[in-house]
Amino acid sequence: MKQKITLKKIAKEFGVSISTVSKALKDSHEISQELKNKIQAFATYYHYKPNSLALNLRNQNTKTIGVIIPEIVHHFFTTVITGIEKLANDKGYNVMICLSNESYKKEVLNLQMLASGVVDGIIASVAKETEEKDDYRHFNELINNGIPLVMFDRVVDEINCSKVIADDKGGAILATQQLIKNGCKRIALLTTPDYVTVGNERREGYLMALNDHNMAVDHDLIIKIDDKLTIDEQLSVLFEDGNYPDGIFAVNEIYAATVMKVARGYGYNVPEDIEVIGFTDGLISEFTTPSLTTVAQHGRTMGRKSCELLLDEIDSQDTEYQYKTNLIKTDLTIRDSTKKVQLHN
Amino acid sequence: MKQKITLKKIAKEFGVSISTVSKALKDSHEISQELKNKIQAFATYYHYKPNSLALNLRNQNTKTIGVIIPEIVHHFFTTVITGIEKLANDKGYNVMICLSNESYKKEVLNLQMLASGVVDGIIASVAKETEEKDDYRHFNELINNGIPLVMFDRVVDEINCSKVIADDKGGAILATQQLIKNGCKRIALLTTPDYVTVGNERREGYLMALNDHNMAVDHDLIIKIDDKLTIDEQLSVLFEDGNYPDGIFAVNEIYAATVMKVARGYGYNVPEDIEVIGFTDGLISEFTTPSLTTVAQHGRTMGRKSCELLLDEIDSQDTEYQYKTNLIKTDLTIRDSTKKVQLHN
DNA sequence: AATTTTCACGAAAACGTTTTCGTGTTGATA
DNA sequence: TATCAACACGAAAACGTTTTCGTGAAAATT
Numbered sequence: 141m142k143q144k145i146t147l148k149k150i151a152k153e154f155g156v157s158i159s160t161v162s163k164a165l166k167d168s169h170e171i172s173q174e175l176k177n178k179i180q181a182f183a184t185y186y187h188y189k190p191n192s193l194a195l196n197l198r199n200q201n202t203k204t205i206g207v208i209i210p211e212i213v214h215h216f217f218t219t220v221i222t223g224i225e226k227l228a229n230d231k232g233y234n235v236m237i238c239l240s241n242e243s244y245k246k247e248v249l250n251l252q253m254l255a256s257g258v259v260d261g262i263i264a265s266v267a268k269e270t271e272e273k274d275d276y277r278h279f280n281e282l283i284n285n286g287i288p289l290v291m292f293d294r295v296v297d298e299i300n301c302s303k304v305i306a307d308d309k310g311g312a313i314l315a316t317q318q319l320i321k322n323g324c325k326r327i328a329l330l331t332t333p334d335y336v337t338v339g340n341e342r343r344e345g346y347l348m349a350l351n352d353h354n355m356a357v358d359h360d361l362i363i364k365i366d367d368k369l370t371i372d373e374q375l376s377v378l379f380e381d382g383n384y385p386d387g388i389f390a391v392n393e394i395y396a397a398t399v400m401k402v403a404r405g406y407g408y409n410v411p412e413d414i415e416v417i418g419f420t421d422g423l424i425s426e427f428t429t430p431s432l433t434t435v436a437q438h439g440r441t442m443g444r445k446s447c448e449l450l451l452d453e454i455d456s457q458d459t460e461y462q463y464k465t466n467l468i469k470t471d472l473t474i475r476d477s478t479k480k481v482q483l484h485n
Numbered sequence: 486m487k488q489k490i491t492l493k494k495i496a497k498e499f500g501v502s503i504s505t506v507s508k509a510l511k512d513s514h515e516i517s518q519e520l521k522n523k524i525q526a527f528a529t530y531y532h533y534k535p536n537s538l539a540l541n542l543r544n545q546n547t548k549t550i551g552v553i554i555p556e557i558v559h560h561f562f563t564t565v566i567t568g569i570e571k572l573a574n575d576k577g578y579n580v581m582i583c584l585s586n587e588s589y590k591k592e593v594l595n596l597q598m599l600a601s602g603v604v605d606g607i608i609a610s611v612a613k614e615t616e617e618k619d620d621y622r623h624f625n626e627l628i629n630n631g632i633p634l635v636m637f638d639r640v641v642d643e644i645n646c647s648k649v650i651a652d653d654k655g656g657a658i659l660a661t662q663q664l665i666k667n668g669c670k671r672i673a674l675l676t677t678p679d680y681v682t683v684g685n686e687r688r689e690g691y692l693m694a695l696n697d698h699n700m701a702v703d704h705d706l707i708i709k710i711d712d713k714l715t716i717d718e719q720l721s722v723l724f725e726d727g728n729y730p731d732g733i734f735a736v737n738e739i740y741a742a743t744v745m746k747v748a749r750g751y752g753y754n755v756p757e758d759i760e761v762i763g764f765t766d767g768l769i770s771e772f773t774t775p776s777l778t779t780v781a782q783h784g785r786t787m788g789r790k791s792c793e794l795l796l797d798e799i800d801s802q803d804t805e806y807q808y809k810t811n812l813i814k815t816d817l818t819i820r821d822s823t824k825k826v827q828l829h830n
Numbered sequence: 831a832a833t834t835t836t837c838a839c840g841a842a843a844a845c846g847t848t849t850t851c852g853t854g855t856t857g858a859t860a
Numbered sequence: 861t862a863t864c865a866a867c868a869c870g871a872a873a874a875c876g877t878t879t880t881c882g883t884g885a886a887a888a889t890t
Contacts (some may be wrong), residue, residue: 144602144630146846157870162848172868187626192601193547194846197538197875212570213563213768221557225584229591234598237582239570246574253579256537257489257876281532285489397772423767427742429774491876502840507878517838539876542845602846 145186154179196257204234205450206259208250210242210267210294216421216439217265220292223443224263231451233260244269248278255281261288261450266296272335288453288461292446294337302449303465304442308338311435311470312345315389315417318433318472320353322415322479324387328361328378330395342391342419361385371398379406387415393422396432400477416477430476442468490531499524541602549579550795551604553595555587555612555639561766561784562610565637568788569608576796578605589614593623600626606633606795611641617680633798633806637791639682647794648810649787653683656780656815657690660734660762663778663817665698667760667824669732673706673723675740687736687764706730716743724751732760738767741777745822761822775821787813 143149147165151158156175164171164179165188171179196202205228209217225235236259240247247267254262262282270276271294279299282289292304319327329346332339343362350357365374375398378385384406390396396418400410408414410430418425418434425432445466453461474480488494492510496503501520509516509524510533516524541547550573554562566582573580581604585592592612599607607627615621616639624644627634637649664672674691677684688707695702710719720743723730729751735741741763745755753759755775763770763779770777790811798806819825 148846158847159849159871160869163869166848170868175868187630189597189601189630190848191542191846192598192603193538193542194602194875195848197536197542197845197877198847198849200875202538212557212566213560215558215560218558218563222584225557234583238579239567252534253537256534257539258537285532285534401772424769424772427746427769428772492878493876503877504841504879505839508839511878515838520838535878536876539845540878542847542875543877543879545845 144191145183145188146191150179150182150188153182201260202258203232204236204259205447205454206236206238206250206254206262208238208240208247208254208262208264210240210265212237212239214421215423216293216437219439220265220443220446223440223445224447225443226440227444227447227451233451240267240270242268244273244275251278251282255285255287259287261290261454263290263292263446263450265292265294268336271337274335288450290446290450290453292442300463302453302463304446304449304468305465306338306437306442306468307470308341309345309348311419311437311472312342312389312391313349314470314472315419315435316346316349317353318474318478319387319389319415319417320349320355322387324385324415325355326358326361326383326385327355327387327389328363328385330363330365330375330388330390330399332391333364333366339391346389365395371395372402375399375402379403379408384408385414388417390416390418393418393420393424393432393434396434396477397424397428400428400430400432410477411479415479417472418477420473425473425475428477433475433478434473435470436473437470438468489536490528490533491536495524495527495533498527546605547603548577549581549604550792550799551581551583551595551599551607553583553585553592553599553607553609555585555610557582557584559766560768561638561782564784565610565788565791568785568790569792570788571785572789572792572796578796585612585615587613589618589620596623596627600630600632604632606635606799608635608637608791608795610637610639613681616682619680633795635791635795635798637787645808647798647808649791649794649813650810651683651782651787651813652815653686654690654693656764656782656817657687657734657736658694659815659817660764660780661691661694662698663819663823664732664734664760664762665694665700667732669730669760670700671703671706671728671730672700672732672734673708673730675708675710675720675733675735675744677736678709678711684736691734710740716740717747720744720747724748724753729753730759733762735761735763738763738765738769738777738779741779741822742769742773745773745775745777755822756824760824762817763822765818770818770820773822778820778823779818780815781818782815783813 147158147161150161160171161179164176165183167176207221207224211217221237228235238250240250244267247270276296276299283301289301291301293306295303295305316327329343331343347357363374365371388399390399396416400416403410403414410416418432420434420436425434449464492503492506496506505516506524509521510528512521552566552569556562570580583595585595589612592615621641621644628646634646636646638651640648640650661672674688676688692702708719710716733744735744741761745761748755748759755761763777765779765781770779794809
């Protein structure tokens, strides 16, 4: 294959030293105009590009930030990435995206790989398996090595770093309140297993909203979905005995869309018989029938903010950096799976 | 901030040379067991990790492949990435993902950045704007610089490199045939502007299938959607005069899902009055009502194959490499937006 | 006692770059 | 004519590794 063109090769070509070539390409005044012209022309012709590795090694920075996400086929994460990418590029940084695939082991590997000098800082959302194991030493090690870290969405309280989280609890309260306001009496919650932190936050919001309105909690109406089993079957229990819920709050889009299908299978109509609200991390909501009312998470904003905090920390090296936690507000996008409220005035 | 630990620092700590430390950490027989033990313990304690930049510079490879995609919020691209990632990781490579955001300029920038030594090879799908400009010099420059390149999905014929494409034409033929088989007489095509190559392939398949069955082409039934305008309005023309199509083939999922909504707005039922087939690049299809029959693209397979070809080329440096083009077959996923065919036997 | 091996380590080059600090040759100045 | 500045370039260090090739001392062999 063609060998890459380097300063050394150009130097040999012109019988001058490497330093001279380097200076000539930077249009240094130390080099005669004549020689500069020749060298520059030559370099342009052969598409000379300084080797990034060498530059990074010398400058001790890579102008690259690493992002670790659990799953890339989740729309929510891709919107976050979009937000990160935009700001990073504007600031002259590149983005390296790694997937943990919800695996603890891959997360550790990715972290080690990124920590070995290839990035100036890392933005991460922790894998489910890691949450389950409750082992975060690899993150602490990162911080001990002086590599700036920002966690987003699925964050870990014990870790001392900047964080960006969606207002999950607030969103859940909004959603539940909306259902209550619309007259729902039996409100179900479709959530994740306990170890998923964001699921917990949302459940708490749900409970708080019920409590605020003096509504009793019916534990039969709280379904913790196990992703390893089929979702449909786990949802069926809600409708089997006829004592069905009249409102459903699902902690994500898939659960919400699925429960609508299941409910329809049992002969119930949305929103007439049952109102449904989901938590957005995708674009399914718009295309279901009826379209889904959801809590919007603003992934792009989260990404932008995460990147902002990270670059802040990178820029403020040597000084002791004060970690920040940022709460991104959530709000309700009303569509057709909830009843329109009557306006009183 | 804490300084990173290096061979030099360890060497100073023990009053030995850098080479000794390097060898000790590699458990070389040249170093006494006693010294090795001490150095290794020290290194482990301080989480020593060899600096990747230095290693890459020395080894003249980075064990990283770059991927350039136009948009990350497209489910199709994320499935491709998943496929690439999987194989790459299995082979000990990391993946660096860059977004062109469909912009020519960003594509050029990304390419230059990746070409400057940070990756061993590149997998790319070209941006729409690039297709529109029809300017591919940046890709050729890459190849001239000896950097292995594989293009997937949106490929460029003129460029001399390995390619992986979905059998777009075949998929379109399958879909159109299915509609014909189900008895549709007026089959509409929802497609993209002409400069989108995959759209062209699919249109050709549509035309071929019609032709094979001696059906005339009605150009009023071919709608080229302009993404800058609202999709709904552009689709309405199909239904306004009452002479509506009884079959619709859409080149992507969004168009298909949207046209079902619009048709329903005009009082038509799917699949009774109108049958619809889309081209998959997402997970919307499962959740629409009715669920969408689609042509499956097998993004993961495309990703895996792209990666395979790239690694092949990387491994076969110096020898003259024979570029390959790989066609990934597409097939029909039957759901509820098409009628069930009667089985004769 | 003289020679050869083994042992345990160091020096230096190489990867590609930038930058500081020489240094030899001009031409101008005192 | 001696001194000095300007000019145009080179040498070398530095970033952090790995690896080849020495090399001095101790141990083993004749």
